[in-house]
Amino acid sequence: MFDEIVNRKGTSCAKYDALETYFGYSDLQPLWVADMDFKTPDIINDAIIKRAQHGIYGYAKPTAKTYNLVKEWMKKRHSWEIDTSWISFCNGVVPAYSAAIEAFTEEGDEIIVQTPVYFPLFNSIKNNNRKVVRNSLKEDNGYYTMDIEDLKNKITSKSKILVLCSPHNPVGRVWSKEELEELGKICIQNNLLIISDEIHADLVFKKFTPMASLSKEISNITLTLNSPGKTFNIAGLNCSYAICENKDIKEKFDKEITKRELGSVNVFGFTALEAAYEFGEKWLEDLKKYLKSNITFTKDFLIKSNSKVQFLEPEATYLLWLNFKMTGLSHKEIKNKLLEEAKIALNDGRSFGVEGDSYFRLNCALPKIELERSLSKIVTVF
Incomplete structure (x- = not known):
């Protein structure tokens, strides 16, 4: 096929x-x-065709089934126990990331990215009038690791967010549990919010660990962004979601999603997500x-x-x-x-x-x- x-x-x-x-x-x-x-x-195409045959494509909203399928997917694929109350749906990972920048920082604040990295992460920071701080990855014969000492030296009183690309795009790293724990410890010590872009989490060839699954303390400072878009080649349907255990962070994020009108996922996006996570x-x-x-x-x-x-x-x-x-x-x-x-x-x-x-x-x-x-x-x- x-x-x-x-x-x-x-x-x-x-x-x-x-x-x-x-x-x-x-x-x-x-x-x-x-x-x-x-x-x-086919399981997704068939579901979309069946839904299209209904003939009316009005405003859509997630059902209890939609939330539960995301919850079950995280448990099955990544051994991560989440609650459906932690989930917020949105119409794209990058729009959600941009909304999070607006929600949790002020103009002029610093946002740390681990470069080389997916370029829309730069654009969203700059377009929101925030400052990009580069924490370059270390490279040894093509293998990349985090430069923890450089990260410590880059953090200032203006640093508010660390962006984690996990798995990493473009270098293809699946960060180990130990690497993530060390990173999480530094973010806790410096009161940094972690925005973890995990959109490639299903396309891994070794054990993947969701950042927020490491501990209650790390989960409490992490906003995870994900989508079935890359996994099932349905990126054009713009169905994504955020996962956050911290009620205060989630509430603030949800308000920004509402402010920017980013919460409206089209009916075929939800249809595709449900088919993918149930049968894919x-x-x-x-x-x-x-x-x-x-x-x-x-x-x-x-x-x-x-x-x-x-x-x-x-x-x-x-x-x-x-x-x-x-x-x-x-x-x-x-x-x-x-x-x-x-x-x-x-x-x-x-x-x-x-x-x-x-x-x-x-x-x-x-x-x-x-x-x-x-x-x-x-x-x-x-």
Whole structure:
């Protein structure tokens, strides 16, 4: 099922139909936007079709079943016991993140991000007139760890929030329990709210630990953001949720969600979430096997081709953090060769922070034959 090639052009698809807008070329193989070139599972499509046959698409709201399915999913997949009263639904993880910044900080306050990191996290901070503080990750032969000493040195009286990307996008780390506990301890000591973006939590190849599941103390300072969007390739349905045990934090967050009118999820978003979390586990396990196979295939392909392009296999996600430093080319030269010669659209590493110089992010969630075709173009040029 994952080998099926689906033509997404002309479907208002950002990944394909916005190529010329973003890159200046329309004839590129798009391996950039973080959605998958696989059909959404039938169990979700069937549920949406059944709901559509009702014929009326009025305002929607979550039911007790919706809340309970999120609760059960967290317990089954991540051994995290939550209460349905901790859940708030919203129409996107990034909008929720932006709302949290507004709710818990003032203009000029500092928000700490662990770079290189998903670039909308920068934009939301800047657009809310807050200050970005970079706590760069440490890199050793492609493996990234948190720089705890640097974090301690960066915290000031103006620091209010630490943003955790877990699993991390783009470097693919699944943070260990010990790493998260140490981070949580520092945040407790310095009265920092943790906003934990866990949208890739289901797409992991090792044990994942939700930040707020570590202890009552850490849960009390953590706002978790999540969605079935990445897991089941339904990001366009804009159905997300926040989880927060602390009643005061949740109440303040909910007020901001209401203020910004972000709580209205469309009827198909709720329909898709319920179908995914009730019936989607088998499909998810098959997906993870295919993704792992594509990751291994990419690694072997680059090695056999004696390519100077390198990457370390990620512990999560279908996003590969490609290192082009061995080519000896400047970042601009690499980018131009990718676009003009290889005809491949990748995410520019610099958009994830200054640490992304000579790096580009590749999305390998596509049929293997298409992946091989794209890799062949890359190794031919580099």
